[in-house]
Amino acid sequence: MAEFMGVQIYKNGLDLAILIFARIIASVSVLNLLIATTRIQDALAALRWFRVPAIFVDLTGMMIRYVHLLSREGVRMYRAQQTRSGFSNRLSYVTKMHNLGMLGGALLLRAFSRGERVYLAMLSRGYRADSRIVSGFRPISLKETLLGSFIILSSFLLVILDRMMGGI
Structure with a gap:
């Protein structure tokens, strides 16, 4: 425990803050990558495809x-x-x-x-x-299906790894 300007800071709270900050940065980075590589019409068509x-x-x-x-x-x-x-x-x-x-x-x-x-x-x-x-x-190609499956599987593995390592 430490104190900063009259506010008590605990190690668990600091770890949680760092974890949340890292997740926000990762989410914004993925969103920026999506925006930079995907046409707006394709993104809107994907939203329609996802119903x-x-x-x-x-x-x-x-x-x-x-x-x-x-x-x-x-x-x-x-x-x-x-x-x-x-x-x-x-x-x-x-x-x-x-x-x-x-x-x-x-x-x-x-x-x-x-x-x-x-x-x-x-x-x-x-x-x-x-x-x-x-x-x-347009129909989804095999390459896009495999890439999407890889991304989803990687995301699940990262969440499981995060839970095992003591995150939220």
């Missing part, structure tokens, strides 16, 4: 499509506010936070209005709740 409800797959596809658009628009609005001295060093921290809040509110309003326009455009083109934004499936 994820169609509304979730459609929403995910639309969110991914518009995240970049909203990000660019947010950067453009930030730069516009910055050129008008909205974040000048002469301003107080509270004023800068107020300006940032105004920027976020304006971005949300633009996102809502853009969402309404996109929805109306989709309705005018015949979109319905049962429409399929993501196209059909």
Whole structure:
């Protein structure tokens, strides 16, 4: 047991914190690898193959499509506010936070209005709740089946090994 700034730290708690941190880093690393190597359409088709409800797959596809658009628009609005001295060093921290809040509110309003326009455009083109934004499936090859089985088996073995070594 040790004490840090009035907080008692136990060895078991520290071990648990390190284990959770390592698992989070590993999960984020695998997610980054998936994002870097898989096309968005393939990931959405895989979600459909795993029988994820169609509304979730459609929403995910639309969110991914518009995240970049909203990000660019947010950067453009930030730069516009910055050129008008909205974040000048002469301003107080509270004023800068107020300006940032105004920027976020304006971005949300633009996102809502853009969402309404996109929805109306989709309705005018015949979109319905049962429409399929993501196209059909392709059969899974033997190589993909073996790779998936290897990954699942390795994951189970790592979990079993983690349990045997005293983890959670």
